[in-house]
Amino acid sequence: MTFRPTLLALFFVIFSMGHAQEIKAPAFGDGILNLKAKDSTWSMKVGMQLQFQGFADWEDENTGFSNAETNFLIRRARLKFSGFVYSPKLTYKLSIGLSNRDISGASKYTSNAPRYLLDAVMKWNFYKNFELWFGQTKLPGNRDDLTSSSSLQLVERSLVNGAYAVERDLGFQLRHHFKLSEDFIIKEAFAISQGEGRNITSGNIGGFQYTSRLEFLPLGDFIKKGDYVGGDIYREPTPKLAIGATYDFNNKAVKTKSNRGTYMITDTGFYETNISTLFIDAIFKYQGFSLMAEYADRTAADPLAKHSDGTLTGDSVQIGNGVNFQAGYVFENNWELTGRYTNINFDNAMIVKNLQNQYTLGVSKYILGHNLKVQTDVSYLTMNLSNDELLWRLQFAIHF
Numbered sequence: 550m551t552f553r554p555t556l557l558a559l560f561f562v563i564f565s566m567g568h569a570q571e572i573k574a575p576a577f578g579d580g581i582l583n584l585k586a587k588d589s590t591w592s593m594k595v596g597m598q599l600q601f602q603g604f605a606d607w608e609d610e611n612t613g614f615s616n617a618e619t620n621f622l623i624r625r626a627r628l629k630f631s632g633f634v635y636s637p638k639l640t641y642k643l644s645i646g647l648s649n650r651d652i653s654g655a656s657k658y659t660s661n662a663p664r665y666l667l668d669a670v671m672k673w674n675f676y677k678n679f680e681l682w683f684g685q686t687k688l689p690g691n692r693d694d695l696t697s698s699s700s701l702q703l704v705e706r707s708l709v710n711g712a713y714a715v716e717r718d719l720g721f722q723l724r725h726h727f728k729l730s731e732d733f734i735i736k737e738a739f740a741i742s743q744g745e746g747r748n749i750t751s752g753n754i755g756g757f758q759y760t761s762r763l764e765f766l767p768l769g770d771f772i773k774k775g776d777y778v779g780g781d782i783y784r785e786p787t788p789k790l791a792i793g794a795t796y797d798f799n800n801k802a803v804k805t806k807s808n809r810g811t812y813m814i815t816d817t818g819f820y821e822t823n824i825s826t827l828f829i830d831a832i833f834k835y836q837g838f839s840l841m842a843e844y845a846d847r848t849a850a851d852p853l854a855k856h857s858d859g860t861l862t863g864d865s866v867q868i869g870n871g872v873n874f875q876a877g878y879v880f881e882n883n884w885e886l887t888g889r890y891t892n893i894n895f896d897n898a899m900i901v902k903n904l905q906n907q908y909t910l911g912v913s914k915y916i917l918g919h920n921l922k923v924q925t926d927v928s929y930l931t932m933n934l935s936n937d938e939l940l941w942r943l944q945f946a947i948h949f
Contacts, residue, residue, distance in 0.1 A: 578920035581949045584632075592632035598699050600624040602944040609937035623648045624944065625698055627667065638675070642686065644668035657751065658812070664748040667717065682722035682740075685747055688808075689722065689738035689762035690715040690795055691828040691843055693873065695777055699948040700919045702779030702839070702877055703911040704926050707891045709871035713826060713845040715797050718742035718758060718808050719749065732769040738762040744799050746808045755821045756800030758808055764793040771834065780877050780885050781834040782918055788835040795828040806867050807847070813854040813864040820854035824866055837879040846870040852896075869895040875909075883915040887926075904933045920948045 575583045580594040602624040607614035630643040644667035646652055652663035670684035687695060693706050694714040706714075720742030728734055743749060744758035766776070768790050772783040776791040799807045801821040813820035830843040852866035871894065877887035888910055895903035911926030928940040 591634050594631050596629035597949045598627040600946045604942040607939045640672045659748045660750045680724045685719045688715045688760045692830040700778045704924050704942045704944045707873040709873040717747040734766040736764040755803045758799040760797045762795040766791045781839040784837045785834045790833050792831045797826040799824040816856045823850040840876045843873045885913040887911040906931045
C-alpha cells in the first residue's frame with residue numbers, strides 16, 4: 550500500500566529538481582538522469598523501458614485460419630535504477646515492473662501483494678575478478694533469458710525459454726572471469742537461491758536451488774557485451790563466439806517449472822521432488838550476421854504429484870527438452886531480417902508426448918539501436934495435440 554505514494558514522491562523530487570535548476574540530460578539510451586555525489590560516495594542512473602505490443606492469433610482448422618484473437622497491451626513498463634554506493638566496487642540494480650504482465654501472480658506466497666519488484670541486487674567486487682551478488686535477480690541460466698527484454702532480436706523470447714528458463718530468484722551468486730590467453734576468456738557463475746521464484750515472502754518451502762554456469766569466449770569479448778544483445782547491431786569487425794553451459798538443480802522443488810509455474814499441493818501440504826535443468830547455448834557474430842543456438846532439458850526424480858494415498862493430484866512437473874535456433878543479418882541501413890526455428894518435446898510426466906514446432910520470420914528497424922526500435926514477426930506453430938496456429942505481432946519499444 551505504500552509503494553505508490555513512494556513512487557509518486559520520487560517523481561515529484563525529480564520534477565522539482567528539473568524546475569529548480571537546469572539539468573543536462575544524458576544522451577539518449579544512457580538513462581533519464583545520471584546522478585553522482587560531490588564526494589563520489591554514491592551514484593544513481595535512472596532509466597525507463599516501454600514496450601507497446603499488438604498481436605493477432607489464428608487457429609488452423611483445416612478449412613482455413615479462423616477463431617482470430619487480437620489484443621493490444623503494454624507488454625512492459627519498467628523503471629530501472631543502478632549505480633554504486635561508497636565505492637565503485639559495490640554496485641546495485643533495482644528494477645520495478647508496472648505493467649500487468651510484470652506485476653501479476655499475487656498470492657498468499659507473495660503476501661497477496663502485486664509482484665512489482667523484478668531486480669533488487671547488490672554486487673560486490675571484493676577481490677580482483679571475483680564478484681559476490683546478493684538479492685533478487687536473474688539466475689545464471691540460459692542465454693535467451695539472460696539477454697535483457699530491451700535487447701531482444703525478435704518481439705519475444707523463444708518457446709524454449711518460456712518452458713524451461715529459471716529466471717529470477719532470491720539468494721546469492723558468485724561470479725568470476727579470467728583469461729587463458731590474450732583473447733580466450735572464461736566466465737564462471739554459481740548461485741544458491743530459495744528455489745521458488747521472485748517476490749516470495751512465505752519463507753523457503755522444500756530445499757534450495759543450485760545453479761552453475763560456465764562460458765567460453767575463445768575469440769575475445771564482444772563489443773559492448775554483444776554476446777547478450779540480440780542481433781549484430783554493432784557489426785563485429787572480427788568473428789566472435791561465445792559458448793555457455795548451465796546446470797540447475799532444485800532440491801525438493803514444489804513448483805511445476807522448478808522455481809516457476811504453479812505450486813503442487815497435496816492433501817498433506819506440498820509435493821516435493823528434485824528437478825534438474827540443463828542448458829547448452831552458443832552465439833556467433835560477424836559483420837552484421839548473427840547465429841544463436843540453445844538446447845534445454847529438464848528432468849525430475851518423480852514428476853507426478855501424488856496425495857498421501859498415492860493418487861494423482863493432477864499436477865506434474867513440466868519435463869522434456871527443446872532446441873532453438875535463430876539467425877539474422879543487420880543491413881547497413883539498420884534493418885534486420887531474422888529467422889527462428891523452435892522445437893519443444895514436452896514429456897508431460899511420461900503420460901503423453903506433446904510436440905511443438907514453431908517457425909518465425911521477423912523484421913526489425915533499429916532507429917537508435919535497441920533503445921528505439923520497431924519490430925514485427927510472423928510465427929507458424931504446429932502441435933500434435935491441438936490445431937496449428939498462426940501468430941502475427943508488432944511492437945514499438947523505447948529504452949532510456
